[in-house]
Amino acid sequence: MKMRRLTVPVSEAQAGMCLAADVRNPVGGAVLLAAGTELNEATLAGLRRRGIETVTLDVCDTRTDEEIARQINEAEARISHLFHRHRDNPGLQDLMQCVLDYRRRTLA
Amino acid sequence: MNSELSRDAVLGRIGELPALPAVVGDILGALENEVEPTERLVGRINADPVLVARVLGAANSASQGSRQRIGSLLEAITLLGFNRVRQLVLMTALVRQFQPASAVFDPTTFWRHSFAVAVCAAVIAREAAMDEELAFNAGLLHDIGHLFIVIAYPREFEAILARMLAHDTDIVVAERAILGLDHSQIGSAMAEHWSLPGAFVEAIEGHHNPDGRNNDAFSNVVHVAEILSYALDIGTIPRSAVPAFSSRAQAHLGLSWQDVAGRFGEIEAKYRAACLEFGFSPPRLSPP
Numbered sequence: 001m002k003m004r005r006l007t008v009p010v011s012e013a014q015a016g017m018c019l020a021a022d023v024r025n026p027v028g029g030a031v032l033l034a035a036g037t038e039l040n041e042a043t044l045a046g047l048r049r050r051g052i053e054t055v056t057l058d059v060c061d062t063r064t065d066e067e068i069a070r071q072i073n074e075a076e077a078r079i080s081h082l083f084h085r086h087r088d089n090p091g092l093q094d095l096m097q098c099v100l101d102y103r104r105r106t107l108a
Numbered sequence: 109m110n111s112e113l114s115r116d117a118v119l120g121r122i123g124e125l126p127a128l129p130a131v132v133g134d135i136l137g138a139l140e141n142e143v144e145p146t147e148r149l150v151g152r153i154n155a156d157p158v159l160v161a162r163v164l165g166a167a168n169s170a171s172q173g174s175r176q177r178i179g180s181l182l183e184a185i186t187l188l189g190f191n192r193v194r195q196l197v198l199m200t201a202l203v204r205q206f207q208p209a210s211a212v213f214d215p216t217t218f219w220r221h222s223f224a225v226a227v228c229a230a231v232i233a234r235e236a237a238m239d240e241e242l243a244f245n246a247g248l249l250h251d252i253g254h255l256f257i258v259i260a261y262p263r264e265f266e267a268i269l270a271r272m273l274a275h276d277t278d279i280v281v282a283e284r285a286i287l288g289l290d291h292s293q294i295g296s297a298m299a300e301h302w303s304l305p306g307a308f309v310e311a312i313e314g315h316h317n318p319d320g321r322n323n324d325a326f327s328n329v330v331h332v333a334e335i336l337s338y339a340l341d342i343g344t345i346p347r348s349a350v351p352a353f354s355s356r357a358q359a360h361l362g363l364s365w366q367d368v369a370g371r372f373g374e375i376e377a378k379y380r381a382a383c384l385e386f387g388f389s390p391p392r393l394s395p396p
Contacts, residue, residue: 045174049187078341083339083350091355095365
């Protein structure tokens with residue numbers, strides 16, 4: 001089964017999903033749950049109580065290769081529109097490249 | 109229609125705005141004084157059933173899975189922490205107070221953009237070792253000048269939008285052409301009128317033109333946050349485009365885009381959480 005990595009609000013995480021990155025305590029930075037941990041109702045309740053707002057998960061990817069390619073194309077076109085006034089601004093071209101890399105990585 | 113109104117004529121009408129809710133003034137004022145007026149804040153929240161409901165709702169979501177029902181504000185504050193409660197109350201009170209209706213102004217779009225800039229500002233502040241809560245709140249308030257334009261100058265607001273589209277330009281350029289001043293100048297005058305701390309007055313005034321300020325740190329944060337929100341396409345509409353950027357503002361913060369790129373997923377998820385909290389339809393997890 002193909003997996004994809006998503007960062008979501010804790011309110012949208014579900015039991016059975018696996019953490020793709022360590023969850024750290026916002027105060028002090030200690031690791032609360034390690035990458036690879038499968039979430040259950042108790043660990044989810046613990047994250048909510050500690051005020052953890054977001055988690056990064058590995059979830060099943062049900063998209064076909066064609067859908068993935070289309071999503072990447074659409075993301076690239078959208079980024080191109082968002083930055084269309086700044087083709088010769090080096091600082092914003094730098095940001096555009098960061099966003100393109102991020103979209104390609106998270107959509108692939 | 110006047111092609112350019114006088115600055116004094118525009119600013120003279122700021123008194124026509126709805127008053128700032130007292131609880132908002134308390135929260136924003138407390139940040140600067142670093143005094144925690146706990147009892148006064150709890151009293152103000154308790155006097156307002158909508159605010160109480162929002163805080164208790166969030167506390168009960170957070171305690172979901174335990175048997176305990178959160179029934180009082182003090183229990184909610186213990187669970188969620190003061191920062192989170194202040195943030196929820198501020199967002200709720202502002203969104204409720206300012207909902208100007210107009211054929212060409214959608215309050216939900218306005219507040220989604222404000223949430224997006226607030227979330228980006230807090231993350232940038234953390235990376236730059238600055239006050240995250242102040243940055244979040246400055247982001248939340250940065251565009252309040254738009255509200256005044258919509259309320260006091262509805263016909264001019266339509267002309268501003270038309271000009272912005274016709275010239276494919278930033279809204280501030282269209283505002284200066286039609287009103288003679290822009291929403292950042294108007295917003296900072298509103299913040300002064302409401303006696304908000306100077307940090308907000310300066311952040312609002314400088315967010316489109318941080319180079320015009322004396323390197324005001326929170327102007328830089330909000331400016332860079334707004335650019336980032338457009339780049340990540342959060343709080344945007346189809347015709348949105350990244351506005352003019354000051355690389356100097358970014359340099360003053362000592363941050364490169366690579367420094368914040370590792371936080372893009374967190375920013376998107378926090379923005380999504382804020383939209384869900386306020387019943388604004390959240391963005392899809394991936395483009396269609």
